Amino acid sequence: xxxxxEVETLCRQLRQVILGRRLLSVxxxxxxxxxxxxxxxxxVRQVVRRGKAVALLFHGGxxxxxxxxxxxxxxxxxxxGLPVDHLRLICHFDGGRLLLIDPRRFATVDFDDEAGPSGxxxxxxxxxPAGLRREAARRRLPVxxxxxxxxxxxxxxxxxxxxxxxxxxxxxxxPARDVTQEEWERIARAARAILRExxxxxxxxxxxxxxxxxxxGEYQHRLKVYDRRGGPCxxxxxxxxxxxxxxxxxxxxxxxxx
DNA sequence: TCCCATGTTGCTAA
DNA sequence: GTTAGCAACATGGG
Numbered sequence: 001x002x003x004x005x006e007v008e009t010l011c012r013q014l015r016q017v018i019l020g021r022r023l024l025s026v027x028x029x030x031x032x033x034x035x036x037x038x039x040x041x042x043x044v045r046q047v048v049r050r051g052k053a054v055a056l057l058f059h060g061g062x063x064x065x066x067x068x069x070x071x072x073x074x075x076x077x078x079x080x081g082l083p084v085d086h087l088r089l090i091c092h093f094d095g096g097r098l099l100l101i102d103p104r105r106f107a108t109v110d111f112d113d114e115a116g117p118s119g120x121x122x123x124x125x126x127x128x129p130a131g132l133r134r135e136a137a138r139r140r141l142p143v144x145x146x147x148x149x150x151x152x153x154x155x156x157x158x159x160x161x162x163x164x165x166x167x168x169x170x171x172x173x174x175p176a177r178d179v180t181q182e183e184w185e186r187i188a189r190a191a192r193a194i195l196r197e198x199x200x201x202x203x204x205x206x207x208x209x210x211x212x213x214x215x216x217g218e219y220q221h222r223l224k225v226y227d228r229r230g231g232p233c234x235x236x237x238x239x240x241x242x243x244x245x246x247x248x249x250x251x252x253x254x255x256x257x258x
Numbered sequence: 259t260c261c262c263a264t265g266t267t268g269c270t271a272a
Numbered sequence: 273g274t275t276a277g278c279a280a281c282a283t284g285g286g
Contacts, residue, residue: 001264032281052265069265071283086283104282106265141275150266159264206264207285226264247277249262 001209002068004123004155005198005219007052010074013212014047014054014098017076021093023058030088030105037064037111044093050119051154057117065113066100072107075099076212123153124191129184136176136184143179144172145246147187156191158248159204159226164191166225169235171257172245197222225251 002010022043028036042058049055053067054074066074075084078096089100089109100107139146147153147161156164165172167190170183179187203209203217206227210216224234228251229242238255 003264006264067265069281070263071265102282103284104263106281106283108266139274145275148265157264204264209264246275248264 001070001072001207002203003052003157003160004049004195005160005201006203006209006211006217007049007054007068007155008199009202009211009217011047011049011054013076014056014074017096017212018044018056018093018098019047020044021095024092024094026092027090028088029090030102032105033089033100033109034111037062039064039111046117048117048119049155051150052157055113055119063113065110067108067110068102069104069106069108071104071208072100072102073208073210074212075101075210075214120154122195123156124188124195129181129188132184132188133179133181136179139176141176142173142245143170143176144248144250146176148246148248155195158250159206159223160191160194160198162226162251163194163224166235166252166257167194169257171254172250172252173243225253227251 020043022041023039025040026036039058039062042060042062044056045059046057053065056064076096077099084099084101086101086103087099088102091098136146144161144165147156164187168183168186198204198219201218202211204219205216206220225240228240231240233240233253233256236256238253240251240253242249242251
């Protein structure tokens with residue numbers, strides 16, 4: 001479910017509530033997550049995003065990495081008592097509880113993360129279009145699949161990849177190596193703008209995304225193509241089509257995305 | 259009943 | 273080596 005803007009939203013909100021707070025105890029309710037870790041008593045030193053994952057860095061050198069996959073949610077709860085469905089993990093901090101909720105149980109928590117103090121650079125932040133084109137030069141897979149490569153663009157997911165390609169007017173099925181320099185420039189520009197705006201809007205709620213405090217995001221109101229099959233293209237009025245690209249539901253306007 | 263799902267991994271085969 | 277396709281993970285919604 002969550003892509004870069006949603007995970008970034010969680011990280012920012014987590015910093016508001018758990019930075020410097022002490023972790024008192026941990027309850028693992030789903031054995032798939034592994035045995036409960038022995039970090040009780042440690043205070044949170046830093047919260048960083050690693051692509052689509054949240055890393056909690058504790059004093060003492062311990063780090064956790066939380067990946068929400070499709071349906072994982074993090075919820076900060078100060079008002080205890082309401083029963084919560086699909087609760088998988090409870091972290092008791094001084095001041096509140098951090099809950100991991102996940103109906104499909106795909107989310108993972110690495111209680112022994114080894115990665116460093118900072119996350120990978122934001123996709124497109126430093127990437128120059130010439131570098132993108134070089135990277136794509138030998139790849140004939142669809143440009144959308146290329147954008148979903150987490151090693152190259154950590155945090156980009158299906159919704160935002162589709163929106164970025166729409167904004168750049170590039171057909172998601174185009175082989176990556178055929179994308180021109182000028183198109184890479186448009187893609188990089190669109191990616192920066194869309195991701196920034198989506199973070200500002202606290203993410204996209206099309207089904208069940210909620211932020212750390214249970215509120216839906218706002219970016220769904222600004223999606224141009226995702227989940228809009230049959231609708232008019234906001235740019236040219238053409239009909240938006242849905243088509244599988246690299247095994248994922250994909251939306252584009254065949255009239256103005258070339 | 260069937261199809262779909264904002265993610266990732268691992269396998270098989272071309 | 274690259275890529276496509278599929279299944280798996282497990283559940284809920286339309």
